[in-house]
Amino acid sequence: MARYKITVEYDGTNLVGWQKQDIGQSAQGYLEQALYDFSGVQTDIYAAGRTDAGVHAIGQVAHFDLDTKMDLYHLREAFNAKLRDVNAPVCVVEIELVPDTFHARFCAKKRGYIYRILNRRARSVLYQNRVWHVNFPLDVQKMQKAATYLLGYHDFSAFRGAGCQAKSPFKTLDRLDIEKRGDEIIFTVEAKSFLYHQVRNMVGTLKMVGDNHLKPEDVKTILEGKLRKDAGVTAPACGLYFNKVEY
Amino acid sequence: MARYKITVEYDGTNLVGWQKQDIGQSAQGYLEQALYDFSGVQTDIYAAGRTDAGVHAIGQVAHFDLDTKMDLYHLREAFNAKLRDVNAPVCVVEIELVPDTFHARFCAKKRGYIYRILNRRARSVLYQNRVWHVNFPLDVQKMQKAATYLLGYHDFSAFRGAGCQAKSPFKTLDRLDIEKRGDEIIFTVEAKSFLYHQVRNMVGTLKMVGDNHLKPEDVKTILEGKLRKDAGVTAPACGLYFNKVEY
The missing domain is CATH 3.30.70.580 (Pseudouridine synthase I, catalytic domain, N-terminal subdomain)
Structure with a gap:
């Protein structure tokens, strides 16, 4: 074999x-x-x-x-x-x-996702279905500050999608970088594993910081409160890319 | 008005x-x-x-x-x-x-293009019609070396497309950067103006350096020879982006 x-x-x-x-x-x-x-x-x-x-x-x-x-x-x-x-x-x-001992899912040491927001008034004609189009300005610095509260080992229940099959809501988030590149805001996210919808729920919540519906510190409160209803919307699927796996 | x-x-x-x-x-x-x-x-x-x-x-x-x-x-x-x-x-x-004195074409001080080559065996499913797919490895360092011969003020007749309406074949090429980004090779090209098909003809010729059909020094000879037939193919339109104009 x-x-x-x-x-x-x-x-x-x-x-x-x-x-x-x-x-x-x-x-x-x-x-x-x-x-x-x-x-x-x-x-x-x-x-x-x-x-x-x-x-x-x-x-x-x-x-x-x-x-x-x-x-x-x-x-x-x-x-x-x-x-x-x-x-x-x-x-x-x-x-x-x-080797026969390799398993794509169980041997993964780190998973990396990228999330792309197009942040401008006009829709994209070059990157339709490739980005989440947010047509009012987002404050990237505030989003970056909020992201720091999510790094590390936490109970991520507040960002856990319904139907998640993970046994534990505890995960370690290794990286959550947010970078402005032209009209785009790029999220680079890494962890050993994620809860169901965790990346999209974190992005949706950080976007609410970017448009001043939440303060950066609110993200800390939401995380500690562990209630999904307190966090933001699930960001659309079309902006999310499963980027890489490390073994 | x-x-x-x-x-x-x-x-x-x-x-x-x-x-x-x-x-x-x-x-x-x-x-x-x-x-x-x-x-x-x-x-x-x-x-x-x-x-x-x-x-x-x-x-x-x-x-x-x-x-x-x-x-x-x-x-x-x-x-x-x-x-x-x-x-x-x-x-x-x-x-x-x-102001009424502004003219999009005649007032332009610098035009910038980007050209994207996808350099891997598998075709792209995410970026169809967005890149030139070259499915054998290109040597980026050799292409970078060849590009230096094209910088500056030259008679670009060797890279001039048929039907070009410019009065003179002399142009000043301000920038021709070639960068590897993941599977892609990105060309960033800037000049006040270009001859017809000049960018695509330069990229097509540099690609022939990358796949060892030409030596970097050959690009100097081709430029000096001023004959279109000595240069490479016209790179496909789908990889080319008109990026910006400075006034």
């Missing part, structure tokens, strides 16, 4: 998310179908993290097993040829052979 | 370019129609530079005249509402009132 690790890019706009569902197209579904089409093998492909409908991936990581060792270059080419044939919004950027 | 300066973003993928043509949609055509639709005024809109079919704009600049002074905020809103109504790939990012 040979275990393969793949790094996957996808445009989540028309996907129901990473995971196969009864209705709609998923990244997992496209990849498993492509694998079947060129190899005849029907097997599960496991990802580092499930992403929701509309969320994009720059560097999602997944793994699967085949009975035989195949040439990595040609394996990636076969995937991408089949994916292109059906015009899938998914491609395999890298492929590696890994 | 009041003269207005607008900064315009467009996705060039389905446009015939900036300029109105007999067939097809243009950025100029969309803007003039939008202006007519909300004001009843039929007038020409003049741009800092014509862009070709498929070329994008982040910060194209244009100007037009109206008989009356209008509120700038509402003028921009009216443009963007009309453009959105017809699902135009064009929007007005900024609008300013300028």
Whole structure:
């Protein structure tokens, strides 16, 4: 048996998310179908993290097993040829052979997300479905200050989406950088793992600091209060990118 | 009379370019129609530079005249509402009132372009029609070295597209930076003005240095030889962005 690790890019706009569902197209579904089409093998492909409908991936990581060792270059080419044939919004950027002990989800040491806000009056015609368009000015400095309260080990219940299956609401947030780049505000977020909707709920809350509905210090109070209702809206899926996984 | 300066973003993928043509949609055509639709005024809109079919704009600049002074905020809103109504790939990012002596084309002191190459094996699903996909590795250091020969005041005949209407082939290239950013190679190019296809012909030639079809020093020889046939291919339109204009 040979275990393969793949790094996957996808445009989540028309996907129901990473995971196969009864209705709609998923990244997992496209990849498993492509694998079947060129190899005849029907097997599960496991990802580092499930992403929701509309969320994009720059560097999602997944793994699967085949009975035989195949040439990595040609394996990636076969995937991408089949994916292109059906015009899938998914491609395999890298492929590696890994030990049988590797597991895309359970071995992940760090996950990184990027969130993009387009902060200007006019909508984007170049980056539709790639950014959250916020059309009134946000105060980036206040958002940066608020973000510092979220760093470190905390009970993140206030930012936990309904239906979250994690056993514990405690997580360690390693990085939450907010940077202005032209018309965009870019969030770079890293942790070993996240609660369901945690990144989008943090971004939605920080945006409310940026537009002066909340003070930076309120984020500390919200975090300590542990009540989801006190935090802000869930930021839209289209601005979120699953950027990378470290093992 | 009041003269207005607008900064315009467009996705060039389905446009015939900036300029109105007999067939097809243009950025100029969309803007003039939008202006007519909300004001009843039929007038020409003049741009800092014509862009070709498929070329994008982040910060194209244009100007037009109206008989009356209008509120700038509402003028921009009216443009963007009309453009959105017809699902135009064009929007007005900024609008300013300028003196009658301002001319978007003739007063420009510097024009800036960006060119994006995606340099990896897999095609892009996130940035289709936004990058030139080159699927074998390019040597960025060699391209950077070659670029230095193009800086400054030269006869750029070797990089001049057929049908160029400029009186002289002499131009001063102020900036040609090449930077690796993840899977992408980004060219930042600035000059007071350019010959027709000059940026795309320079990028196409530098790409041939990157893939070892040419040595960096060959670019000097090509420049001095002044023959278009000695230089490389015209890089595809989809990777090119008209980024900004300085006045």
